[in-house]
Amino acid sequence: MFEYVTNNEEETKEFAKKIASKLKIGDVIVLSGELGSGKTKFTEGILTYFGLEQEISSPTFTIVNEYTSKNINIYHFDVYRLADIDEFYAIGGEEYFSKGICIIEWGEMIEEILPKNYIKIKFEKDTNNTNKRILKIETKEDRKN
Numbered sequence: 001m002f003e004y005v006t007n008n009e010e011e012t013k014e015f016a017k018k019i020a021s022k023l024k025i026g027d028v029i030v031l032s033g034e035l036g037s038g039k040t041k042f043t044e045g046i047l048t049y050f051g052l053e054q055e056i057s058s059p060t061f062t063i064v065n066e067y068t069s070k071n072i073n074i075y076h077f078d079v080y081r082l083a084d085i086d087e088f089y090a091i092g093g094e095e096y097f098s099k100g101i102c103i104i105e106w107g108e109m110i111e112e113i114l115p116k117n118y119i120k121i122k123f124e125k126d127t128n129n130t131n132k133r134i135l136k137i138e139t140k141e142d143r144k145n
């Protein structure tokens with residue numbers, strides 16, 4: 001586990017780009033942390049790295065948004081509104097895992113079906129500084145990169 005502190009939205013996106021450079025097909029990243037903690041901004045940084053820079057729509061009402069480039073598919077999930085894990089199965093959720101890189105906001109809610117080597121990033125707000133975030137990064141298994 002390691003921590004990374006960001007002091008504004010841009011720093012969170014820059015950090016996401018560094019993480020993105022190490023990602024490959026089949027990787028799953030779970031983003032957790034309270035509303036407005038920066039999970040979607042982090043996702044924007046990942047998309048920018050892969051040349052998929054655009055105003056990203058929040059998948060809050062669609063569960064998953066797909067972004068496709070020549071080299072990679074990125075699947076951005078927000079499972080906050082799922083009633084239970086069966087709803088995730090119902091949309092064929094686990095079939096996405098092998099097809100590209102999956103970024104799953106609130107993914108801890110579907111922990112039992114995630115591949116065991118997923119990457120977890122917890123976003124914490126700072127009570128004294130509105131733009132500070134503490135990111136806690138955890139990998140479930142030793143990764144080669």
Ligand SMILES: Nc1ncnc2c1ncn2[C@@H]1O[C@H](COP(=O)(O)OP(=O)(O)OP(=O)(O)O)[C@@H](O)[C@H]1O
Pocket residue numbers: 006007008009010011012033034035036037038039040041042105130131132133
């Ligand atoms: N260090 C920072 N990193 C990321 N976002 C920041 C930071 N400081 C301030 N912000 C602001 O916090 C908000 C984060 O919003 P974002 O949509 O990324 O949150 P979220 O965690 O995805 O929330 P939700 O759970 O509702 O989807 C943005 O308005 C952003 O500008």
Ligand SMILES: [Mg+2]
Pocket residue numbers: 039040058078105
């Ligand atoms: Mg979000």
